[in-house]
Amino acid sequence: MNPGTLFCFAHRGYQLHASENTLQAIRHAIEIGVDGIEIDVWNIGEQLLVTHDRRLGRLLCGSELITDLHPQELRERSLPCGNTIPTLREVLELIGSRVQLNIEIKGPNTTGLVAREVRAFVRDTGTSFDQYIVSSFDHQQLYQCLRLIPEVRRGVLISGVPLELAACTTPLQAYSLHTCLDFTNTQLIADAKRRGLKNYVFTVNNSVDLTLLAAQGVDGVFTDKPQMVLDYNTQILASDACN
16 A cells, blocks of 8 residues: 655745745745645744744844844845745735645744734635644643634644653644654654644655655655655655556
């Protein structure tokens, strides 16, 4: 029996073509036909900015904590591809209803703004809440999401193998468990399935790992190489058609 296809989340967009988390990277990922986009969101001066690092130095010059800067100052700095840091609203408008969007909450005090922004966008455009997943390693903020915007599905991020496996998802009424590639195992996957959860694995950039994970029964992956995952899925579908 062949392993199944995998839901493809472009991790911070398609980074091969543009700097991560930019509108250009997201646009390229949509154009090649991914199933979903994953982005990172911080509350910077009461604005939701789509960026990953807590401190400057990797993609933007400087060494400051981004939470110490004015949002407009961050927005005026060019990333390596020439783009600038977008807002969550700009990402929502770009994606529309074309693909799923996984919004990862990175910084503190971010949940309330995310809930307000997503609810306003759905109200203004008629987009379905089902299009979105809010995820985080900060399970306290995920619990706030459950209280503030229960219509949006919650994805619980973990980086190891908890003693009670996927039990941490229960009080959060989660839709999915997002596990680190280095710690994903059959026991954790099986426990997630018993609890009715989708299991998405990050960050998967090797075709051999795709085959192994599919055989273990995971539902999808976050990847920096979305074309690789799409090609893998095409091969699986072609093989199934021949059988």
